[in-house]
Amino acid sequence: MxxxxxxxxxxxxxxxxxxxxxxxxxxxxxxxxxxxxxxxxxxxxxxxxxxxxxxxxxxxxxxxxxxxxxxxxxxxxxxxxxxxxxxxxxxxxxxxxxxxxxxxxxxxxxxxxxxxxxxxxxxxxxxxxxSCSSELLNSLGEIAEKYNIPIQSHLSENTEEIATVSKLFPHLANYTSVYDHHNLLNHRTIMAHGVHLSPQERKLLKERNVGISHCPNSNFTLCSGVCNVRQLLDEGIKVGLGTDISGGFSKSILDSIRNASIASRTIYMSSKTSDKDFPPLTLSELTYLATMGGAQLVNLENVIGNFTVGKEFDALLIDPEAERSPIHIVDELDTIHRIFEKFMFLGDERNIKAVFVKGCKVSGTDITNLETNKYDEKLLAKFYINYN
Ligand SMILES: Nc1nc2[nH]cnc2c(=O)[nH]1
CATH class of the missing domain: 3.20.20.140 (Metal-dependent hydrolases)
Structure with a gap:
């Protein structure tokens, strides 16, 4: 650090x-x-x-x-x-x-x-x-095309990095153009960070339908800068959340959600007095970034990302009242919405009872004895609709 x-x-x-x-x-x-x-x-x-x-x-x-x-x-x-x-x-x-x-x-x-x-x-x-020669970048673009597979890299994370790229590729307009020049930008490309993008670079990313993996913990930890996610979203660029282990010190997307919230507030505070401000990300938007946003980045938005009928069942079973839970629920006060918000900002692995991928339990404790009717199903359905 x-x-x-x-x-x-x-x-x-x-x-x-x-x-x-x-x-x-x-x-x-x-x-x-x-x-x-x-x-x-x-x-x-x-x-x-x-x-x-x-x-x-x-x-x-x-x-x-x-x-x-x-x-x-x-x-x-x-x-x-x-x-x-x-x-x-x-x-x-x-x-x-x-x-x-x-x-x-x-x-x-x-x-x-x-x-x-x-x-x-x-x-x-x-x-x-x-870290790549032009020859290698060209070959990688060809391999991605030959096998029709996705591409990932890092982009515009830190100002010293950007200056080095422009020294290495002086004939190209900017960092984003380096990847574009080597046929590495398309709808299957994910670029980590995108903190210091110019308007021209954002336009190019939008045209190529590239996604940005926002890794705010890493951006704070390495003092790289603060990514303006609101601006990326306003301009129609796909954004999801990443941890960037070990640039970021946490392995959890819950941590990324919290840092994305703080990053967006930091941007808001410094933009408030200028012509255009960038309001902080809301809980719904943060939830979207952590779920559908990520699904869009990997082009699986029709397969996972929410619980639309027909999609595959990737899900977490959350117990807000698990043993040693960091969340305290007050029955008289806490609506399902508030419980969700508490989980998003305070919850951790202790609350994650089970993890499912494509309908199979891939992590978690024994869930055979769960009190399944603890939360009213109608409330859960309403909650789901509100968040989608
Ligand atoms: N955060 C981060 N940025 C990079 N840029 C090039 N390599 C890396 C890496 O491993 N982590």
């Missing part, structure tokens, strides 16, 4: 990621990561693995075995810039070759899966423009 993005990557992130050259290390850590995410209610996750083929394949396998919906990216980085990293990286040739191998491995997991329950998809993952 002591350094800005580029120094943080060099000092902490790249050395840690290098540990995943050992499959043993990946086998020890990844199952814990996936378990943690499921227990805090992440039914769909988009992962940046590392540059290592075997470890990335292992992550995909674990996500599949544990029943999570997952978009898994083998990270690509062939530019060993002494300012950023002299040791952690790959050659262009091995990056391209291993990416194709990885994509085929993950697609085969789907084909081999007998019960059709494999919910894992490969995602093309150039780390960011700074």
């Amino acid at each position: 002591d350094l800005p993005l580029l120094d943080w990557l060099k000092k902490y992130t790249f050395p840690l990621e290098q540990s995943y050259s050992s499959l043993n290390f990946a086998e020890k850590i990844y199952p814990i990561v996936v378990n943690h995410l499921l227990s805090c209610g992440t039914t769909t996750a988009v992962y940046f693995a590392t540059i290592h083929l075997e470890a990335s394949e292992f992550l995909a396998k674990i996500v599949q075995l544990k029943g999570q919906r997952g978009f898994i990216g083998k990270v690509n980085m062939d530019r060993k810039d002494p300012e950023i990293s002299e040791t952690y990286g790959e050659t262009t040739e091995s990056s391209v070759k291993n990416t194709e191998k990885f994509v085929e491995y993950v697609l085969n997991l789907k084909h081999e899966s007998t019960d059709k329950s494999c919910l894992v998809t490969p995602i093309i993952t150039p780390r960011f423009a700074i």
Whole structure:
């Protein structure tokens, strides 16, 4: 938590990621990561693995075995810039070759899966423009097109990063154009952050129908800046929420919801006196970002994201009165709406009794003895309608 993005990557992130050259290390850590995410209610996750083929394949396998919906990216980085990293990286040739191998491995997991329950998809993952050569970015665009698969990267997170990108790609208009120039922007692209986008960049993102993963905890922790989500939404850009572990220190989307709320209030306070203000995100909007917003980013808005009849059942069973619950319910005062709000701002894993993905319980405690009629079903239905 002591350094800005580029120094943080060099000092902490790249050395840690290098540990995943050992499959043993990946086998020890990844199952814990996936378990943690499921227990805090992440039914769909988009992962940046590392540059290592075997470890990335292992992550995909674990996500599949544990029943999570997952978009898994083998990270690509062939530019060993002494300012950023002299040791952690790959050659262009091995990056391209291993990416194709990885994509085929993950697609085969789907084909081999007998019960059709494999919910894992490969995602093309150039780390960011700074760590990739033009040749590599071009090849990654071609692979994404060949296999018709999504793309993710980082965009416009920190001002020093933006300046470095413009030095490396002086002939291109801005950071967003670098990805566009290499055919990496389309409706299946997710860009993390987008904190410092210019109006021209936002226009391009909208035209290409790219989604932004808003990771406010990370943006605060690395002092990257505050993303104006209201402005992105007003301009018709898709936004979902991310944790950006470990740029952000929390693994929970509930934390991301809370930090998104604070970020939007920060923007509001500094915009109030100017010509255009940006009102804070409401609870409904925050709920949307954490559910349908995310579903839109991964192009699954017709499959998951809310409880419309016909969609697949990805859901959390919340017990606001669980043992050691951080929420206190006052029967005389707390409507279902207030209980929901308390959960969103105060709740945690102790309240998440069970997690379902495509109708299967993938995490949680025994729910056979639940008091199912504790909350009036009509109230729950009304509540659901209000939030959709
Ligand atoms: N937050 C964050 N930004 C990045 N930009 C390039 N790599 C990273 C990363 O690992 N985390």
